[in-house]
Amino acid sequence: MKQTESIHPTGGGRFAVMLLSMLILLVFGLADVARAGTGMDSAQERIAPIGEVRLQGQPPVEVHVETAAIQEQEAEPRAAPRLSSADYPNIGVSSRAVVWVLAQMHLFFGALVLAVPLFVLLIELVGVYTRDDRYDDMAHEFMKISLTGFSITAIFGGSLALALFLLYPDLMAYLMHVFGSQWLVYAGLFFFESFFLYVYYYGWNALRYGNLKWVHLTLGLLLNASGLTIMVMANSWATFMMAPSGVDEAGVVVGNIWEVMKGPLWNPINLHRFIANIAFGGAVVGAYAAFKFLSAKDPVKRAHYDWMGYTSNFIAILSFLPLPFAGYWLMAEIYAYSQQMGITAMGGILAWLFIVQAVLIGTILLAGNFYLWSGMSRTDGSERYKGLIKIIAFVLVVCFLIWVTPHTLILSASEISLLGGSHHHILGPLGIMPAKNIAVNLMLIATFLSFQIYRRSDKVATVSWAPMGNALMIAVYLGAVVNIIFLGVYYGYFTNTVYKVGSSVAQVMTTLVVIVFGLVIDSLMFKKAKVLPSHWGRIPDRAQYALFALPIAFTWLMALMGYVRSSVKTHWHVYTVMKDNSPDNFIPAIGYAGNMITLVTVLFLLCVLFMFWVASLSGSKQPKPVVAAAGGEA
Amino acid sequence: MSVLFKTLAFSLGLTLLFTLVTYLLPQVKGEAPVEKEVDLGSLTMESFIALGEEIFHNKGTCTLCHQPAPLGRAPDIAGEDMVALANKHLADERYQGDAKNAEEYIRESLLHPGKYVVAGWGKKGSNDTESPMPMVDKPPIQLTPIEVDAVIAWLQAKDGGEVTVALPAAEAAAEVASAVAGDEGRKAPAPAATAEEALTKYACASCHAMDSRDTLVGPSLLDVGLRLSKAQLRQSIVDPNAVVAEGFPPAMPSDFASKMTVSELEMIVNYLAEKKG
Amino acid sequence: MEQNNLGIAGRLAALIVAIIIMLAFYYGLDHLVMGMQGLPLNLDLTPAG
Numbered sequence: 001m002k003q004t005e006s007i008h009p010t011g012g013g014r015f016a017v018m019l020l021s022m023l024i025l026l027v028f029g030l031a032d033v034a035r036a037g038t039g040m041d042s043a044q045e046r047i048a049p050i051g052e053v054r055l056q057g058q059p060p061v062e063v064h065v066e067t068a069a070i071q072e073q074e075a076e077p078r079a080a081p082r083l084s085s086a087d088y089p090n091i092g093v094s095s096r097a098v099v100w101v102l103a104q105m106h107l108f109f110g111a112l113v114l115a116v117p118l119f120v121l122l123i124e125l126v127g128v129y130t131r132d133d134r135y136d137d138m139a140h141e142f143m144k145i146s147l148t149g150f151s152i153t154a155i156f157g158g159s160l161a162l163a164l165f166l167l168y169p170d171l172m173a174y175l176m177h178v179f180g181s182q183w184l185v186y187a188g189l190f191f192f193e194s195f196f197l198y199v200y201y202y203g204w205n206a207l208r209y210g211n212l213k214w215v216h217l218t219l220g221l222l223l224n225a226s227g228l229t230i231m232v233m234a235n236s237w238a239t240f241m242m243a244p245s246g247v248d249e250a251g252v253v254v255g256n257i258w259e260v261m262k263g264p265l266w267n268p269i270n271l272h273r274f275i276a277n278i279a280f281g282g283a284v285v286g287a288y289a290a291f292k293f294l295s296a297k298d299p300v301k302r303a304h305y306d307w308m309g310y311t312s313n314f315i316a317i318l319s320f321l322p323l324p325f326a327g328y329w330l331m332a333e334i335y336a337y338s339q340q341m342g343i344t345a346m347g348g349i350l351a352w353l354f355i356v357q358a359v360l361i362g363t364i365l366l367a368g369n370f371y372l373w374s375g376m377s378r379t380d381g382s383e384r385y386k387g388l389i390k391i392i393a394f395v396l397v398v399c400f401l402i403w404v405t406p407h408t409l410i411l412s413a414s415e416i417s418l419l420g421g422s423h424h425h426i427l428g429p430l431g432i433m434p435a436k437n438i439a440v441n442l443m444l445i446a447t448f449l450s451f452q453i454y455r456r457s458d459k460v461a462t463v464s465w466a467p468m469g470n471a472l473m474i475a476v477y478l479g480a481v482v483n484i485i486f487l488g489v490y491y492g493y494f495t496n497t498v499y500k501v502g503s504s505v506a507q508v509m510t511t512l513v514v515i516v517f518g519l520v521i522d523s524l525m526f527k528k529a530k531v532l533p534s535h536w537g538r539i540p541d542r543a544q545y546a547l548f549a550l551p552i553a554f555t556w557l558m559a560l561m562g563y564v565r566s567s568v569k570t571h572w573h574v575y576t577v578m579k580d581n582s583p584d585n586f587i588p589a590i591g592y593a594g595n596m597i598t599l600v601t602v603l604f605l606l607c608v609l610f611m612f613w614v615a616s617l618s619g620s621k622q623p624k625p626v627v628a629a630a631g632g633e634a
Numbered sequence: 635m636s637v638l639f640k641t642l643a644f645s646l647g648l649t650l651l652f653t654l655v656t657y658l659l660p661q662v663k664g665e666a667p668v669e670k671e672v673d674l675g676s677l678t679m680e681s682f683i684a685l686g687e688e689i690f691h692n693k694g695t696c697t698l699c700h701q702p703a704p705l706g707r708a709p710d711i712a713g714e715d716m717v718a719l720a721n722k723h724l725a726d727e728r729y730q731g732d733a734k735n736a737e738e739y740i741r742e743s744l745l746h747p748g749k750y751v752v753a754g755w756g757k758k759g760s761n762d763t764e765s766p767m768p769m770v771d772k773p774p775i776q777l778t779p780i781e782v783d784a785v786i787a788w789l790q791a792k793d794g795g796e797v798t799v800a801l802p803a804a805e806a807a808a809e810v811a812s813a814v815a816g817d818e819g820r821k822a823p824a825p826a827a828t829a830e831e832a833l834t835k836y837a838c839a840s841c842h843a844m845d846s847r848d849t850l851v852g853p854s855l856l857d858v859g860l861r862l863s864k865a866q867l868r869q870s871i872v873d874p875n876a877v878v879a880e881g882f883p884p885a886m887p888s889d890f891a892s893k894m895t896v897s898e899l900e901m902i903v904n905y906l907a908e909k910k911g
Numbered sequence: 912m913e914q915n916n917l918g919i920a921g922r923l924a925a926l927i928v929a930i931i932i933m934l935a936f937y938y939g940l941d942h943l944v945m946g947m948q949g950l951p952l953n954l955d956l957t958p959a960g
Contacts, residue, residue: 249772249773287641290641291637291638291641294637294640294641295637295638338768338774339698339699339707339766339767339768340695340698340768340774340775343698343699343707344698350664352659352660352662355655355659356652356655356656356659359652359655360652363648467922467925468925468929471922471925471926471928471929472929472932472933474926474929474930475926475929475930475932475933476933478930478933479930479933479934479936479937480933480937482934482937483934483937483940483941487941490956491958495957495958496754496958498754498950499945499950499958502944502945502948502950503945505944505945505948506940506941506944506945509940509944510937510940513936513937513940545641545644548641548644548645548648549644549648552645552648552649553648553652556649556652567664570664570666570774571666572774575774576772576773576774577773580666585666586663586664586665586666587663587664588663589661589662589663590656590657590659590660590661590662591656591657591659591661593656594652594653594655594656594657595653597652597653597656598649598650598652598653601649602646602649605642605645605646605649760949761949
């Protein structure tokens with residue numbers, strides 16, 4: 001053991017030196033590339049003198065006017081092109097459908113491979129602080145199973161780019177023009193990301209202990225930094241198309257690249273996608289753990305995968321809880337940018353999609369809660385909270401029904417014809433936001449309560465003020481429920497729209513207060529608490545299905561909301577600047593969107609299966625055939 | 635293997651369940667606005683008002699916000715008498731705009747919604763000094779001046795008020811037509827406004843001398859008012875081969891009947907009937 | 912759990928006090944959040960303005 005320890009640092013040290021020199025090389029190389037990019041002038045300098053040669057006394061050769069004219073033309077402001085439907089290449093199938101599938105697949109895997117290194121880094125850090133090797137092994141395993149995802153992301157990203165250039169050449173030409181050199185930076189970041197990724201993953205065991213661990217953690221941080229930069233850059237294209245900035249009314253670029261990128265929706269989308277990616281990534285690796293758990297017979301393995309599934313679910317649900325708040329910010333910014341766009345999303349045709357969203361979020365919350373409740377069988381101290389679970393389940397189901405029912409009631413054929421994209425004038429009030437807001441906030445609170453009692457189930461508080469703390473905690477919950485219902489009912493139905501919208505902010509704040517109070521009170525109350533034994537692997541098999549429901553619902557939800565995000569632009573490529581005159585410039589019916597979303601979800605499922613299968617391949621080894629020695633070699 | 639089968643079946647089943655939900659919802663398509671051609675030559679006030687109503691409900695996207703009480707995010711325009719309301723707001727001491735009458739007020743509130751914000755409907759936090767209404771003459775709504783006029787006409791007419799907006803004049807129509815033609819490149823030319831314009835448009839003078847007795851391809855029209863009655867003039871334009879003037883080939887185009895608007899034909903006929911040398 | 916120095920009545924009283932405190936807290940929160948958005952409230956929480 002001592003020997004290996006003494007070998008490791010030197011081996012790792014050499015490795016680090018190599019790393020450093022490679023990095024330096026890379027930086028120099030890039031700097032060179034950057035200089036070569038501006039090398040046009042120097043080339044002209046070399047060639048120009050020859051053109052100046054002339055006989056003495058002769059008039060100077062007239063400068064060719066054409067090139068000057070071309071240059072002038074190039075320098076002229078370039079407005080967004082106005083296209084007719086003939087300008088769109090027709091390949092026989094819907095161009096939008098092709099781009100839709102490719103973009104969504106790229107986004108799924110992009111989200112996955114951005115999120116996994118993020119919480120892997122956190123888990124690794126936890127492992128360093130707790131000195132518990134299990135964390136480190138789990139983090140490594142998470143990386144292993146998502147490694148193929150990077151290639152898949154790149155494959156779909158490349159296909160998407162090709163499809164866009166083939167099918168929407170004018171739009172892409174315009175976007176290339178607007179974003180200009182940013183594309184090169186974007187491409188360059190991929191080299192960084194791949195570099196850090198492979199060094200981070202393959203260097204895991206080489207840089208495992210002591211100071212080298214910190215080198216490894218730094219590599220992880222750089223991997224995340226390059227990944228996140230890629231994400232926010234790509235986000236700026238999407239948000240530019242939704243809410244263009246840095247261009248004038250005709251689409252002529254008037255600002256610098258920073259002004260183009262920093263549109264009003266950029267940061268809300270960045271935050272929303274960042275949080276959602278983590279939830280999504282957690283859910284997907286949770287399915288892996290659940291599958292392994294169900295397939296394993298060995299109790300040690302079952303315990304390991306149970307714990308892995310629990311951690312994944314923890315990551316998914318915890319990052320899911322703040323997601324509505326980020327979504328609220330995004331929606332508020334959309335309204336602030338364009339009232340019309342906001343209403344197209346929330347009050348027009350697309351409003352119906354939020355019912356599907358309700359079903360999906362309901363599924364996610366119920367599955368997450370169900371998993372937590374089932375998981376309480378791991379601890380002996382969970383008996384104390386059994387009664388509370390029934391209440392939570394009841395609240396969740398009732399809220400879920402409130403969320404969905406009023407809408408589905410208005411679905412008779414005659415009413416559909418009356419719709420025209422708006423709510424019914426009698427039942428409408430039940431279907432609009434106040435009722436939904438109450439339900440959503442109560443569901444979030446209930447989910448947090450599940451969380452809290454799960455966390456408490458294996459502990460007994462020893463502090464003297466525990467009864468007081470509990471009384472305060474109960475009061476926090478009761479007061480929050482009262483406040484949320486009051487805000488929703490009073491301002492939602494008895495005052496004007498402005499107060500209605502404003503009150504939902506107060507509702508959200510109330511929910512946040514519950515979460516913050518819960519975390520603070522519990523962390524103080526259960527300091528030095530008596531810990532009851534818990535038994536990993538002691539969980540019913542059916543609980544694992546919740547871990548499958550989560551990624552399916554997340555995937556579907558992501559595809560759905562992506563469709564809404566893209567559709568609020570209606571018949572514009574770049575909202576208010578570049579019209580979409582392609583044959584696909586309408587918002588498709590929900591059923592069609594549902595088909596597309598299911599298609600991409602199933603495709604994603606297959607690709608993820610492949611990804612997990614490849615990961616499991618690396619762990620298995622074919623035994624050397626015994627007979628092969630005789631006949632196999634002939 | 636059975637684990638794989640069970641989990642896959644579960645996942646696919648759940649996916650299909652979500653798909654089913656989308657099928658239970660109304661299948662509404664969001665069509666992009668279709669360019670609509672309005673024949674201004676034959677436009678009546680009724681159809682102009684109807685156009686305004688259609689714009690209000692569709693292209694203008696007004697109903698996204700202007701809805702009755704619990705749903706509306708802006709005053710319920712369809713449900714209130716806008717002329718009376720406009721006069722009420724004009725009398726309000728908070729009113730700082732330039733409008734003098736209901737038409738001007740409505741136009742101002744359409745094009746410059748921030749001039750006067752109805753109490754309670756201002757942008758959140760602006761204390762009714764800023765309007766949340768988008769610019770209707772800018773993208774993405776982009777109403778043309780004629781469309782704005784049509785909306786005003788409808789707003790005035792819908793509660794029995796007097797319509798003070800004039801029907802679109804020919805110059806405006808020509809402007810719009812050329813703008814649209816530049817935009818789309820395949821619009822019919824605008825109807826002519828005067829007899830002279832109509833004569834130029836249909837290139838009558840390339841065959842008929844108007845101001846001399848010269849004979850070009852067809853007979854001179856200098857004194858045609860003396861030779862033919864209005865009915866005969868009309869017939870010789872609509873159906874030129876019915877009676878061909880003596881000594882002339884039947885060369886006059888016979889498709890004017892399908893090309894000219896009624897008003898253009900009448901203008902030309904009246905003009906020619908006055909030509910008496 | 913070791914120091915159960917509160918009886919049933921004491922616990923109930925603690926709970927009631929806590930609820931009153933929290934309701935007052937949420938009342939203040941509503942005023943604060945709505946006020947920050949430019950939507951002032953009267954003391955009885957009806958919209959002011």
